[in-house]
Amino acid sequence: MIEFRAVTKRFEDGTIAVDELDLTVEAGTITVFVGPSGCGKTTSLRMVNRMIDPTSGTILVDGKDVLSVDPPTLRRGIGYVIQQAGLFPHRTVLDNVATVPLLSGWDRRRARTRAAELLETVGLPAEFGKRYPAQLSGGQQQRVGVARALAADPPVLLMDEPFSAVDPIVREGLQDELLRLQAEIGKTIVFVTHDIDEALKLGDKVAVMRTGGHLAQYAKPAELLSAPANDFVANFVGKDRGYRTLTFLSADVPVHEIDAVKVGDTVTSNSWKLVVDDTRRPLGWLSPVDGSVEVTADRLIAGGSLYDGGTLRSALDAALSSPSALGVTVDAEGAVVGVVHADDVLKALAAARAAGEVPS
Ligand SMILES: Nc1ncnc2c1ncn2[C@@H]1O[C@H](COP(=O)(O)OP(=O)(O)O)[C@@H](O)[C@H]1O
Numbered sequence: 001m002i003e004f005r006a007v008t009k010r011f012e013d014g015t016i017a018v019d020e021l022d023l024t025v026e027a028g029t030i031t032v033f034v035g036p037s038g039c040g041k042t043t044s045l046r047m048v049n050r051m052i053d054p055t056s057g058t059i060l061v062d063g064k065d066v067l068s069v070d071p072p073t074l075r076r077g078i079g080y081v082i083q084q085a086g087l088f089p090h091r092t093v094l095d096n097v098a099t100v101p102l103l104s105g106w107d108r109r110r111a112r113t114r115a116a117e118l119l120e121t122v123g124l125p126a127e128f129g130k131r132y133p134a135q136l137s138g139g140q141q142q143r144v145g146v147a148r149a150l151a152a153d154p155p156v157l158l159m160d161e162p163f164s165a166v167d168p169i170v171r172e173g174l175q176d177e178l179l180r181l182q183a184e185i186g187k188t189i190v191f192v193t194h195d196i197d198e199a200l201k202l203g204d205k206v207a208v209m210r211t212g213g214h215l216a217q218y219a220k221p222a223e224l225l226s227a228p229a230n231d232f233v234a235n236f237v238g239k240d241r242g243y244r245t246l247t248f249l250s251a252d253v254p255v256h257e258i259d260a261v262k263v264g265d266t267v268t269s270n271s272w273k274l275v276v277d278d279t280r281r282p283l284g285w286l287s288p289v290d291g292s293v294e295v296t297a298d299r300l301i302a303g304g305s306l307y308d309g310g311t312l313r314s315a316l317d318a319a320l321s322s323p324s325a326l327g328v329t330v331d332a333e334g335a336v337v338g339v340v341h342a343d344d345v346l347k348a349l350a351a352a353r354a355a356g357e358v359p360s
Pocket residue numbers: 011012013015016017035036037038039040041042043044
């Protein structure tokens with residue numbers, strides 16, 4: 001657990017970067033600090049591992065005032081990941097990851113074995129260990145950065161905009177990977193970002209900060225969306241917060257069975273038909289026909305997104321993006337399980353709205 005108690009940082013030039021910050025980061029959770037550039041996120045983070053000391057106030061890590069611990073000892077228990085990974089360019093990937101265990105007095109062999117395990121943990125093939133950082137993509141370098149921060153198995157992980165420099169697709173992959181990893185390792189993570197979508201996705205709790213180092217709201221993602229504490233938070237989470245809220249609501253909608261057809265079948269139907277392959281994976285839709293037609297590849301109309309079987313947002317996306325207004329859901333193998341009807345989804349949406357679960 002990390003506690004900020006009335007923490008203020010005033011730099012020598014008079015800038016107040018953090019102003020009376022009071023906040024508790026629960027053990028084993030991801031807490032995200034989010035806010036516009038210059039609002040004091042990095043300063044707050046760096047006060048935890050004493051790269052910056054507060055002007056006043058106290059920071060406790062597991063009940064211990066960080067100022068009472070000498071910085072090298074403190075940092076051994078706190079992993080730190082930054083943008084661009086901060087890797088040593090002239091050391092191999094394996095040696096980069098082994099750095100901290102070596103500094104902690106492990107023998108070289110044990111440190112390297114541990115480093116190789118960690119590469120696997122973050123989803124990198126073992127042979128990458130022999131490469132140099134410049135031979136890796138940005139996303140791969142970030143994974144190495146995470147592996148290195150985990151090398152000493154610290155209970156606390158500080159991550160400062162670790163994924164901000166990689167492109168959006170890679171970033172989403174890294175976010176998913178972090179959530180998967182955290183489910184395994186259960187660290188106490190403080191994650192800094194300026195991206196509200198990233199914050200809402202990753203945070204068990206999110207601290208929205210505003211310029212001048214003020215905490216605007218500290219709450220669970222769903223609560224930031226449904227009950228923003230003030231206009232700053234409402235604007236920051238965005239005008240489409242009603243829609244975003246649906247990510248946190250489960251869809252109470254029936255999944256209906258559907259008769260699927262295959263390419264080569266002859267179909268007589270005045271309703272939309274779902275076309276699947278031999279393993280029942282969805283290929284697309286056939287629009288209602290007059291008379292009878294043979295299903296051919298060129299008649300297929302692409303389906304929209306798939307329903308994940310859980311959230312109202314996914315159900316709505318699937319139903320609305322499908323040409324048939326039927327959202328397809330599949331099993332773990334990708335085979336069609338059934339469909340949700342747009343009408344049912346809209347009813348569920350209206351019910352959630354009536355229950356006050358969706359902001360207008
Ligand atoms: N060493 C420093 N000296 C003076 N001002 C600083 C220093 N470091 C940061 N600041 C200022 O403190 C404020 C918060 O900075 P920072 O914590 O880096 O914000 P963020 O990470 O949210 O972008 C900014 O106004 C920044 O210019």
